[in-house]
Amino acid sequence: MISSSLDYLRDGDDAVMTVLIGGLLLLASPLIVPSILVLGYVSRVLRGTAAGDDTPPVFEEWGDLLVEGAKAFAVTLVYSLLPLAVFAVAVVFGVGAAVIGSGGGNGGALGGLIGGAFALLIALVALAVSLGGLYVTPAALAAVADSGRVGDGFALGALWTVISKRAYATGWLSAAVVVLGGSLAVGVLSVVPVLGTIAGLFVQFYALVAAAAIIGWTWADVRPIAADSTDPEPAERPAV
Template sequence: MISEAIRYLNESDDAVTTVLLGGVMTLFAFLLVPLFAVAGYLVRVLDRTARGDDEPPVFDEWGELIVDGLKASAIAFVYALVPTVVLLAFLVSGGLLGASGSDVLGAIGGIGVFVGLLVWLALTLLVAYAVPAAMANFAETRHIGAGFEPATMRRVLVDRTYATGWLTAFAIIVVGGVVSSLLNVVPILGFIASAFVGFYTAVAAYYVIGHTWGEIQHAPMKEQPAVRGQVEI
């Protein structure tokens, strides 16, 4: 799966154009609109690969692309809010206890902050695990509420197939991050090149997630065994 994911964009007739556009927009993601365009492209990758279509999408129909990316980004933002709000609650509580002037309450506040950091880390990992599934479910319907369907999310997140696919995608992202870090040793040019590497590895990772989602959601129904004693007509 990893080798197919790495070759995914290369098999497109528009590979050079897609990588150039994706890299440039990743570089200017701080302007938000390019970020939404890249997110919209990843949604298309999820949609196609989940349906078994390995032809990479292209950057076109920009209005629809950006709207889809905006919705996908909103889904990811809502998920990311959860660990952030929890951490802030622990930090504020710990700060108030520490400012009370009591050694005991100050110690409790310090312990609370430490526990809050652990909870934040656990929730952040959970969010990182859940967001690709939420994006894949959204890609199927283009309805923002699909990213928060409890029954679907619960079923997929505990599926071993999804866990394996997520770990594979995560490994691709990690390798891409290492390559980007090495490129950043070269001033300016390395930073620019890392944007293209980041886009390429993100597409490869979402290729894996898309195929994983399709395997879970669209696998053909297994034939049910014949009921004993049933007479075929």
């Protein structure tokens, strides 16, 4: 699956132009809108590969691309903010514990110790939530790309039926390996000042698309099956 994902974009008719545009958008990603456009492209990759279409999309219909990217951005933002919120609570308790402990006395020291331990516990919970968010986010993005509805990215019941499957875990790990490999390549290229960093953005885009292709193929196998709506209404069923 990993080798096929690395060939996915390369086998496209406009591979060079697609990578060029994608890299330039990542270069301008601090402006927010370019990063949303990249997410829109990723959504199209997810939808296409999940539908069995292995032809890489091209950058076109920019208005629709922006809308698709905005939906993916909203999902990604929510799954990213939740761990940050938990971590912020841990920081507040940590600071409070430090203030209590600095008050002196056995009571203050004990209060500081308890507060610090509680802050550490919350920090560990934040780490677990963050890892969980990283695991769920690709499935949520695939769900939104598949249906076009942002709400499907937060349908936890349906998502659980996906992320609890071994096939999803395998696909997720494969995509993670591709992203990690791309990050390592970016790190190597960054040794060269400026030019290396810029070149790394194009590698990063290529790896991101390859990982999205893996998730799309995986989604095709594990997506929730909609209830069959062709059953006759109760009044139409023959009496027994």
